[in-house]
Structure formats: C-alpha cells, structure tokens
Amino acid sequence: xxxxxxxxxxxxxxxxxxxxxxxxxxxxxxxxxxxxxxxxxxxxxxxxxxxxxxxxxxxxxxxxxxxxxxxxxxxxxxxxxxxxxxxxxxxxxxxxxxxxxxxxxxxxxxxxxxxxxxxxxxxxxxxxxxxxxxxxxxxxxxxxxxxxxxxxxxxxxxxxxxxxxxxxxxxxxxxxxxxxxxxxxxxxxxxxxxxxxxxxxxxxxxxxxxxxxxxxxxxxxxxxxxxxxxxxxxxxxxxxxxxxxxxxxxxxxxxxxxxxxxxxxxxxxxxxxxxxxxxxxxxxxxxxxxxxxxxxxxxxxxxxxxxxxxxxxxxxxxxxxxxxxxxx
Numbered sequence: 001x002x003x004x005x006x007x008x009x010x011x012x013x014x015x016x017x018x019x020x021x022x023x024x025x026x027x028x029x030x031x032x033x034x035x036x037x038x039x040x041x042x043x044x045x046x047x048x049x050x051x052x053x054x055x056x057x058x059x060x061x062x063x064x065x066x067x068x069x070x071x072x073x074x075x076x077x078x079x080x081x082x083x084x085x086x087x088x089x090x091x092x093x094x095x096x097x098x099x100x101x102x103x104x105x106x107x108x109x110x111x112x113x114x115x116x117x118x119x120x121x122x123x124x125x126x127x128x129x130x131x132x133x134x135x136x137x138x139x140x141x142x143x144x145x146x147x148x149x150x151x152x153x154x155x156x157x158x159x160x161x162x163x164x165x166x167x168x169x170x171x172x173x174x175x176x177x178x179x180x181x182x183x184x185x186x187x188x189x190x191x192x193x194x195x196x197x198x199x200x201x202x203x204x205x206x207x208x209x210x211x212x213x214x215x216x217x218x219x220x221x222x223x224x225x226x227x228x229x230x231x232x233x234x235x236x237x238x239x240x241x242x243x244x245x246x247x248x249x250x251x252x253x254x255x256x257x258x259x260x261x262x263x264x265x266x267x268x269x270x271x272x273x274x275x276x277x278x279x280x281x282x283x284x285x286x287x288x289x290x291x292x293x294x295x296x297x298x299x300x301x302x303x304x305x306x307x308x309x310x311x312x313x314x315x316x317x318x319x320x321x322x323x324x325x326x327x328x
Contacts, residue, residue: 034328035075035189035212038100040083040093041067042319044251044295045127047089053296066301066321068127069221069293071247072097073210075187076104080117082185084208084219090131118146118175120191122221124156124203133162135171147172148183150193153203179206188213189327194239196220197228199267212327215244221293223249224267226277237278240285245325248274250291250318253298253307271300271307275314286315294318 041047043066049056058064068087074097075081081101087093094116115135122128135142149157154174157163166172177183182190190211198205207220218239223229226236240246251268252258263270269277271291278286291311294300299307300318311318 032074032076032104032324032326032328034077034214034326035073035187036104036327037210037217037325038072038074038097039292039319039321039323039325040070040072040096041087041089042292042294042321043068043301044293044298045087045125046296047087047127048296048301050296056296058296064302066294066296067093071210071219072100073189073191074101074104075185075189076101078187080185080187082118082120082191083116084120084210085122085128085221086119086131086134087127088130090134093131094134115140115142116145118148118185119172120148120208121150121153122207123198123205124153124201125199125222128221129153129157132157132166132172136162136166137169137171140171142171144170145172146175148175148177148191150179150204150206151176152200156202179204182211194218194220196223197232198222198224209239209243210327215325215327216242217325217327218243218246218248219292220246220248222251223269225269226274237281237285240281240288244288245290246288247290247292247319249293250274250300251293251295251298253300257295257297257299271298271311275311275316278316279314283315287317290317290319292319 045068047068048066049058067089070087070093071084073082081097083097134140135145154176157174158167167174177193179193179195182192184190192209193206194209195204195206205222207218210217210219229236249268250271252263252266252270254270254272255263257263278289299305300311302308308318
C-alpha cells in the first residue's frame with residue numbers, strides 16, 4: 001500500500017509538470033507536509049487585464065487573467081496562515097488562501113474564526129497594501145489582524161486615512177519590524193525583511209527571506225536594479241545561494257515592450273537583463289529563480305510564447321498562480 005501511494009504521488013507530479021504550461025496550473029516540487037508558500041498572484045500591481053487596457057484579450061478569456069503578486073504562508077500543523085502583501089485583489093486572494101489552508105490542515109472553511117494570522121507588507125505602492133481596506137468595518141469588520149510593516153510604512157498607515165481608521169477601529173494592529181531582524185512565527189518559521197532600492201515615496205521597500213524547518217525562499221517583487229543593490233554592498237547572486245527558491249522581480253521582459261516608449265530608465269530590471277547577469281550561475285542556482293510581478297504587457301506571462309520559451313530554455317522559470325513551495 002505504501003509503495004502504491006509513493007508511485008501514485010510521483011505519477012501525479014510528473015503529469016503536473018507535463019501539463020502545467022498548457023493549463024497554467026501550479027505544480028509543487030513535492031507534496032508539502034509541513035509549512036509552505038502558496039502563490040496567490042504573479043502579475044504587477046494592476047493585475048491582468050489592467051484598467052484601461054481595453055484591447056487585452058484577458059477581458060474575454062478568464063484563463064488569461066492573472067492576479068497581482070501575493071503569497072500565502074500556510075502552517076498546516078498549527079492551523080495558521082499569513083499573507084504577503086494586501087493587493088487590490090484581496091477578496092479573491094483571501095478566499096483562495098482560506099480554501100487552500102483549510103484543505104491543508106483538514107478543516108472546513110466554516111471552522112475558521114481567525115481571518116489571518118498576519119499580513120507582511122513590502123511597501124506603499126498601490127498593488128501591495130491597498131487591499132487592507134477590505135478589513136474595515138464597511139466590509140469585513142476584522143478584529144486585530146496583525147500587520148507587519150517597516151517603520152516608515154507603519155507611520156504611513158498610522159498617520160493617513162483611511163488606513164488610520166483601520167487602526168482606530170482595531171481592525172488591524174501594527175507590528176513594527178526592522179531590516180535584517182527575523183520575525184519568529186513559531187514552528188521553525190521565520191520571516192526576515194530585506195531592504196531593496198526602489199521608489200520610496202511613502203515608505204521603505206523590502207523583500208522577505210521566508211524560512212521554514214528545512215527550506216527557505218527569497219521574495220523580491222520590486223527592485224530598481226541589481227546594480228543599485230551592488231552599490232549597497234549586497235549581491236543578488238549571494239542572496240540566491242542562501243535560499244532554495246528565489247521569487248524575483250520580472251516586471252518587464254525587455255526594452256520596447258511598451259510601444260513608443262524608451263523603457264531604459266524604468267525602475268525594474270528587465271528579465272532579459274537578469275538572465276544575462278545570471279548566465280554564469282550553475283544550473284542548480286538558475287533552477288531556483290522564478291520571475292514574478294509581471295506587467296500585463298510582459299509576453300512571458302503567456303505559456304509557450306517565445307519570451308516564455310526563452311526563460312525556460314535558459315534554465316529559469318516563471319512563477320505560477322496556485323504553485324506550492326515547501327518550506328519543510
């Protein structure tokens with residue numbers, strides 16, 4: 001019986017790998033038995049289709065739609081779940097996380113009283129925090145949901161409406177975090193903020209290193225350039241070596257992607273540039289890298305497209321909605 005289960009699980013995984021590109025279904029590297037990340041979105045702040053992109057075929061093709069970048073962190077043993085970034089698609093992403101985490105720990109959605117065990121924010125750009133409004137009394141009327149935020153981000157929420165109202169009404173409670181200081185969530189799970197150079201109009205910008213009992217993930221959805229990070233004494237290649245999976249900013253594929261605009265000064269590294277920079281990494285290191293936070297214009301969003309094939313052929317991957325990444 002045990003042999004049958006092992007064979008069945010392996011067959012399921014191989015079939016998932018074979019058909020993921022066609023179905024856009026998320027594949028786990030292996031069936032998670034401990035804490036894991038659940039990819040809730042892979043698009044840039046506006047999602048796909050984006051407001052104003054009236055010719056986008058995704059309006060009429062639900063399979064082409066993508067939600068803004070967000071991750072769920074699920075601890076089945078403890079019955080807990082956290083969210084990384086509260087996007088404009090918060091209602092649907094909370095629902096997906098709710099269903100997934102209930103399935104993971106054997107409960108039904110109705111069994112759950114806690115909305116979330118916490119939300120980790122990366123920065124104050126609209127695709128990363130504005131979903132917090134749904135926790136307010138006009139919608140969910142949530143109670144004391146922990147929101148983990150860097151000092152400037154915390155001040156921004158406390159001093160500006162409508163976010164300050166969430167605090168005044170005790171819908172959320174702010175937990176201040178500091179760069180490079182791990183937040184211990186119990187169950188051998190830690191989350192460490194990693195400061196990155198990116199537009200900081202209202203707050204710092206951070207990524208996170210998310211560590212479980214045995215495996216770790218680097219999550220950097222936004223950064224101006226890898227070279228600016230070099231100037232701060234941090235090399236992305238060194239950070240990749242420290243983790244098992246690296247979810248990295250892949251907002252734009254290449255210059256010329258947006259017709260009529262010179263994109264050379266856009267504050268994101270092109271995927272083509274990242275692939276060139278990472279070309280000397282070993283196959284093992286390249287395999288860790290999954291591009292995320294793709295703009296609605298990014299051709300690599302479309303499985304089997306020329307851009308998508310270039311990414312795969314060079315040993316990298318595009319993150320997938322519904323993908324599970326084990327931390328155990």
